[in-house]
Amino acid sequence: MEYEDFINAVATRAKVSTDQAATLTGVTLETLADRISAGQAEDLAYQLPDRLAGHLTRPLGGEMATAFGLDEFVRRVGDRPEIDRALAGAGVRAVLTTLREAVTRDEFENAMAQLPEEFSQVIEPVGAGGGRRRSS
Numbered sequence: 001m002e003y004e005d006f007i008n009a010v011a012t013r014a015k016v017s018t019d020q021a022a023t024l025t026g027v028t029l030e031t032l033a034d035r036i037s038a039g040q041a042e043d044l045a046y047q048l049p050d051r052l053a054g055h056l057t058r059p060l061g062g063e064m065a066t067a068f069g070l071d072e073f074v075r076r077v078g079d080r081p082e083i084d085r086a087l088a089g090a091g092v093r094a095v096l097t098t099l100r101e102a103v104t105r106d107e108f109e110n111a112m113a114q115l116p117e118e119f120s121q122v123i124e125p126v127g128a129g130g131g132r133r134r135s136s
Helices: 003-014 018-035 038-046 050-056 070-078 085-102 105-112 117-122
Strands: none
Touching (some): 003 018, 003 050, 018 038, 018 085, 085 117
C-alpha cells in the first residue's frame, strides 16, 4: 500500500482531513511502537512505505515494550499536542484497521498477539472499510 493510499484510508475511516490523518497515523504508529516489541515494530515497518515506517522505529536503548491497554493507548495518542483529543479514538481505530490492510496477515496477527484482546475489538471487520489487503 502506498503512503497516500494509507493516509486517504485513515482520513475516510476517521472522517478527518488528510493532514489530520497523517498526524494521527504518525502518532498512532509511534504509540504502537512503544507498546509492541522492537522486533515486531521493525517487521511491520519493513512492509510499510518509508514515510510510515519511520514512526515504528525506536531510538537506541528503547528495546522494551511498555504494557498498557487500549484506553491508555488512546489517551497517549490524544495527549500529544498535535492531536485533537476528540479525534484520538476514531484515529486509532482507523490507523489500526488500515494497518491490517497494509501488511501481511501474519505480521498483523503477530503484532496483535502482543496487545490485549480489546484492541481487536476496535478494528473494523475485514471488508468493512472497502480497502484491500496486500498479498503475501
